[in-house]
Amino acid sequence: MSAAGSPISSPVPSPAARLFVGLDVGTQSVKLVAYDPQARRIVATHGQSLELIAGNDGSREQEAQWWIDAIRACFARLEPEQRAAVAAVGVSGQQHGFVPLDAAGNVLAPAKLWCDTSTSGECDEIMSAAGGASHCVELAGNPILAGYTASKLPWTRKHRPQVYAKLATILLPHDYVNFWLTGERWMEYGDASGTGWLDVRTRSWSREMLAATDADTNLADFLPPLVEADMSFAIAPSIADELGLPREVRVSAGGGDNMMAAIGTGNVAPGTLTMSLGTSGTLFACADRPIVDERAGWAAFCSSTGGWLPLICTMNTTVATENVAKLFGFSSRDGESVLAGTTPGADGLVMLPFFNGERTPDMPTARASLHGADMANFTRGNVYRAAMEGATYTLRNGFDALQNAGLSFDSIRLTGGGSHSATWRQMVADVFDLPVQVPEQAEGAAFGAALQALWAHDHANGRDTSIADIARDHVRVDAATATRPNPQAVAAYATHYRQFLRYLETAQALYAPQTTAAR
Numbered sequence: 001m002s003a004a005g006s007p008i009s010s011p012v013p014s015p016a017a018r019l020f021v022g023l024d025v026g027t028q029s030v031k032l033v034a035y036d037p038q039a040r041r042i043v044a045t046h047g048q049s050l051e052l053i054a055g056n057d058g059s060r061e062q063e064a065q066w067w068i069d070a071i072r073a074c075f076a077r078l079e080p081e082q083r084a085a086v087a088a089v090g091v092s093g094q095q096h097g098f099v100p101l102d103a104a105g106n107v108l109a110p111a112k113l114w115c116d117t118s119t120s121g122e123c124d125e126i127m128s129a130a131g132g133a134s135h136c137v138e139l140a141g142n143p144i145l146a147g148y149t150a151s152k153l154p155w156t157r158k159h160r161p162q163v164y165a166k167l168a169t170i171l172l173p174h175d176y177v178n179f180w181l182t183g184e185r186w187m188e189y190g191d192a193s194g195t196g197w198l199d200v201r202t203r204s205w206s207r208e209m210l211a212a213t214d215a216d217t218n219l220a221d222f223l224p225p226l227v228e229a230d231m232s233f234a235i236a237p238s239i240a241d242e243l244g245l246p247r248e249v250r251v252s253a254g255g256g257d258n259m260m261a262a263i264g265t266g267n268v269a270p271g272t273l274t275m276s277l278g279t280s281g282t283l284f285a286c287a288d289r290p291i292v293d294e295r296a297g298w299a300a301f302c303s304s305t306g307g308w309l310p311l312i313c314t315m316n317t318t319v320a321t322e323n324v325a326k327l328f329g330f331s332s333r334d335g336e337s338v339l340a341g342t343t344p345g346a347d348g349l350v351m352l353p354f355f356n357g358e359r360t361p362d363m364p365t366a367r368a369s370l371h372g373a374d375m376a377n378f379t380r381g382n383v384y385r386a387a388m389e390g391a392t393y394t395l396r397n398g399f400d401a402l403q404n405a406g407l408s409f410d411s412i413r414l415t416g417g418g419s420h421s422a423t424w425r426q427m428v429a430d431v432f433d434l435p436v437q438v439p440e441q442a443e444g445a446a447f448g449a450a451l452q453a454l455w456a457h458d459h460a461n462g463r464d465t466s467i468a469d470i471a472r473d474h475v476r477v478d479a480a481t482a483t484r485p486n487p488q489a490v491a492a493y494a495t496h497y498r499q500f501l502r503y504l505e506t507a508q509a510l511y512a513p514q515t516t517a518a519r
Contacts (some may be wrong), residue, residue: 099175112155194332261276425438
C-alpha cells in the first residue's frame with residue numbers, strides 16, 4: 001500500500017498466535033507489517049508519510065522525531081488484540097544516515113540522510129587523508145561515496161560546531177529507532193558497513209578510516225557496540241506500555257533497508273539477485289565471503305544475516321518517475337495508462353535521471369538531463385518512459401560490473417514501489433534478459449525485518465533455527481506477476497542501452513572536475 005493509502009488488515013489472530021512486527025523507516029514513509037508465522041500471512045500493514053528537508057546544496061535531512069511519531073501512528077492503527085499478540089519487533093532503516101546524540105541520548109540536529117550530497121567535498125577530504133580511494137578499498141573494502149555516514153561527521157564539525165562539541169554517540173536511523181524502543185545503543189554489521197568505517201573483511205572498525213575522518217578524536221568512542229544479526233534486546237517497559245505491547249517483547253538487531261529486503265525476498269544464500277525499485281535503486285546478492293572490488297564497482301557490504309551483501313546502489317529511481325509525473329501534472333498511480341502506446345527506447349528519448357546526483361557511477365554533483373528530444377517524441381508518455389528506462393539502465397550499468405567479476409544469476413527478485421508496475425517488471429526482464437519474480441510480500445524491507453525478528457526470537461528461546469530455513473518457509477513469490485524476457489524487446493533494448501552508455505560517458509567527462517578527477 002502507499003503510505004497515504006488505506007491500511008491492509010486481516011482478522012485478528014487467535015489468542016495463541018504470536019505476531020512479529022517489521023518496521024521500515026524509509027525516506028518517504030514508515031511502514032509496519034504484522035506477520036503471523038503459524039498462519040503464514042500478514043495480518044496488518046500500515047504506513048505513515050514522512051516529510052523531507054531538501055536544500056539547494058544537495059542536503060537531504062529529516063527530524064528523527066518524525067520517525068518516532070510515524071511509528072506511534074502505525075502501532076496505534078493495530079487492533080488491541082494484535083498489539084497484545086506481538087512477540088518481537090525488527091527494524092529496517094534507510095542506510096547511511098547520521099543521527100548525532102549527546103550523552104543523555106538527546107538528538108542534537110536533523111539527521112542527514114543517504115541521499116544527502118552536500119558532503120561530497122568531505123568524501124574527497126577523507127579519502128585524501130586515507131591515501132586515496134583505492135587505499136580506502138584496501139583498508140575497509142569501500143571508498144567514501146556521497147551519502148556515506150563518514151562524510152557527515154566532518155561536515156557537522158564545520159557547519160554545526162555546537163553539535164560536534166556535544167556529540168557523544170553516532171547512530172544510524174534504524175539504530176536510533178532501536179534506541180528509542182529499548183534504551184540500548186548498538187549497531188549491527190550490515191548497516192555499519194554503510195558508514196565507510198567498517199572493515200568488511202574483518203568485520204571490525206578500521207582505525208585508519210576513523211583517523212582519516214577525524215585525526216584529532218578517537219571516533220571509536222562515539223560508535224556503539226557491534227552485535228550479531230541474530231541478537232535481540234528487551235523492549236523498554238515504558239515504550240511497551242505506550243504502544244500497548246507486552247513487556248516481554250524482544251527487539252532484534254535490525255539492519256539497513258537493503259539488508260532487510262534481502263531477507264524479505266529470500267536472498268539469504270549465494271546465487272540469488274534482488275532488485276529494489278524505490279526512491280533509490282539497488283541490486284544485491286548474498287555471499288558467504290567478502291566480495292570486494294578494487295575498482296569499487298559496487299558496495300562491499302556485510303549482510304544482516306551473518307554474511308556479506310555485494311550491492312549496487314543508484315540514487316534516482318522512483319525519484320525520476322515521480323518528478324516527471326509531477327512536471328506533467330499526473331499521478332504516478334496513473335503511470336501505466338500514461339505509458340500506453342510507448343515502445344522500448346521511448347522513440348529515441350534518453351534520460352540520465354540524476355536528479356539527486358549519483359552514486360553508481362560515482363557522480364555526486366551530476367544533474368538530470370534529457371537527450372534526443374524532437375517535435376515528434378517529446379510527449380509526456382515518452383518522457384515518463386525515458387525516466388523509467390534511465391533508472392533501469394543505471395542499474396544495468398552496475399549489474400555489468402557484477403557480471404564482469406564473474407558473478408552470474410538465473411533470475412531477479414523484484415521489490416519496492418516500482419515492482420507494482422507491470423510495465424516496469426517487463427522492462428527489467430527485457431533490459432537484463434532475465435526472468436523476474438515478485439515476492440508475495442511487496443514490502444520487502446519491512447517483511448524482512450519481521451522475519452529477522454522471528455529468527456532472533458527463536459534464538460533467544462533456545463531454538464537453533466537458520467535464517468535460510470525461515471526464508472524457505474515464509475518467503476513466497478507471486479506466480480501471477482512472474483515476467484519473462486520478450487526476445488524482440490531484449491534486442492531493442494540492447495541497442496538503446498548502448499546509446500544510454502554513450503550519453504553517460506559524456507556526462508562523466510562533464511562532471512569529472514567536480515568528482516572523480518580529484519581522486
